[in-house]
Amino acid sequence: MATATVASFSLLSEAEFGCEHLASQLIHDGPASNHFRTSFIKAHNSLGRHDTSKTASSSLLKPKYNCITCSEPCMNGDRKTHTEKTGHQFYIESRNRGLFCQGCEDMVYDHGLEQYKSATPENSLQAAKKRRFSDSSTDELYVKSNASKRPCAKQGVRGLFNLGQTCYLNVILQTMLHDPILNTYFLGNGHQPHDCTASDCIGCAVTEAFADFNSIEKPEGFAALNLLLASWRASPTLAGYQQQDAHEYYQFLVDKLHTSAEGHLESHEKGCTCFFHRTFYGKLRSSVTCDKCGNVTKTEDPIVDLSLDVQVQAKKRAMGGSTGPSSTPTLNGCLESFTSPEKLMAGVYNCSGCGGTPQKATKQLRIKKLPAILCMQLKRFEHTFSVSEKVEGRIDFPLTINMLPYTTNPNSTVDKTRYIYDLSSAVVHKGKLDAGHYYVYCRQGEEWMLFNDDQVTPVTESEVLGVDAYLLFYNLRCLSNAAP
Incomplete structure (x- = not known):
């Protein structure tokens, strides 16, 4: 069995262990690594259960870092001084029980150490010793070919502490x-x-x-x-x-x-020109056409987002409708369903052109005005008289979308660049309807970052496009050409 070369040590340890500093502690089984694991288990267990009281002061909301080696608690600014004085560089963060490496100046995740958190005291040390890779040349080659050193979270991005289900x-x-x-x-x-x-x-x-x-x-x-x-x-x-x-x-x-905002107008119908109204608010037009006389009734309402039914395409396919061959719903398909004509039965609409009598009619929604920041909600929470449930499943969405087809002038010859939007964030909800967790993917310059409360992780575009999004935020690409 081949041993890892010095040149591959950094990549191997980075992939198999939380970081290269942690690898130096754990990669060789022996008294030193066993002592480190035991100290880590002791430091973790000493924190006890999370405080669920509602009366925490603002000072308690700030995390402490307990030194694994000597158990001394340090605040954020004292940690570096303690490491320089003692040489101890690993800490347990008090809020999320995460491992902090002062050598990396970042939170690190180690699969082996994480295993013991849910293990019993009797088998926790044995679980922590188990590693995911062997020292075979095949494993080493795979790691060297696929692992990359993770840039730390100090590159212009910061997480937000969870203050209790926030x-x-x-x-x-x-x-x-x-x-x-x-x-x-x-x-x-x-x-x-x-x-x-x-x-x-x-x-x-x-x-x-x-x-x-x-x-x-x-x-x-x-x-x-x-x-x-x-x-x-x-x-x-x-x-x-x-x-x-x-x-x-x-x-x-x-x-x-x-x-x-200074100078804002409470009534949106009066044409507020404040910054936030121009940035967040759009306008939706509803047109109802009487099937009997052709009379059209139009109403316009302000919107700050579009709520899209993610099951419309699946329902139409089940009824034999033509929504395309793909089994995965798409954002464009949801928008098409949202802006497609919908039949209203008699009794729902009273036509003024027919003397105010109930008539069958056709209703259609179209976007009259688009905001600079466009939020689209993929409706995953359904509430009926008998049950409330969450709709699971991925919805394909693009990095760039043209919103012109969903406006009141879908076939106009206007400059289409005025309707081009680029994805800026994708919010994900994991878990059940009443007991879940939110995290978000945000564009940071030319890169993407995953923000899971105070944990920050770089991700790829393909990872972002593969998530089960709940909220999607798009930015108008060219503000100077914004559509009126």
Whole structure:
């Protein structure tokens, strides 16, 4: 059996172990590695169970880092000093029980060590010893060919601490923090807290989050505590540590940001020209045509997102409809279903052209005005009189989408670049209807990052396009050519 070469050690250890520093502790079984595992188990178990009380002060929301070697607790800024003084470089983070390597200056994940967390004390050490790879030349070649060193989370991205079932807030805030339009506004003094007199202002809280996120002196995660507290005070339904819907929180946040804008108009029908209205709000036109006399009734309503039925295509296929050969629903297919004519039965529509009598009619929805930031909800939560359930399954969505076919002028000869949108974020919900977890994929420059609360991981485009998205955020590619 061949042993790994020195040249391949870094890649091998990076793939098999959490990092090369951890590999130096664990790659050779013996008293030293057994002592490290025992210390790690002891440090992890000493943290006990998570504190689920609702009365945690803001100081308790900040994580501590317990040294694995000597058990000394360190705050974020003290960790480096402790390592330099003692040479101890591995810590257990108090909130998520994650392993922090001071050598990497990052959280690291090790499969072998993770196994003992759910194991009994009797077999935890044995479970932690098990590795996923052997030292065979085949395994070594595979690792060298497929492993790559993971860039650390200090490259301009920061996670958000979960303050007690606040992942719904974290994913929406991360989406906004990575939006170039909103960065220009909030980092360019668009909302000025020192001039704001409103109490518990959401605009002030979001401005603070943008400033904190972009602070070069704080490369690690932070807690959006003021935004959480302001949200609680603004909406009693949000107050407390129960799970919330990320889509509903997005609608709430947009509405409150609109309210915080100077010169905003409460009535959307009057043509508000404030920054947030122009950025987030579009307009949807509903046209109802009487099947008997051809009379058309049009209404227009403001929208901050499009809610798309992900099961429409499957239902049409089951009924023999022609929605294409693909077994996987697509975002374009959902938009086509959303904007397709729909038959209304008699009794639903009273036609003014027929003397106000009930008539059969055809209803169609079309987008009258598109916002600069377009949110699309893939409706995964269904509620009926008898049951509430979550719809699982992937929906194919593109990196770039042309929204012209779904507008009130789908066949016009206008410049199509005015309707081109690029994907900026994808929010995912995992778990059951009432007990799940949110995380989000955001574009960071030319790269993509996965934000799972305070954990930040680089990912590929193909990984993003393969997720079971719940919310999709697209940005208008060229603002100067924005459609009216």
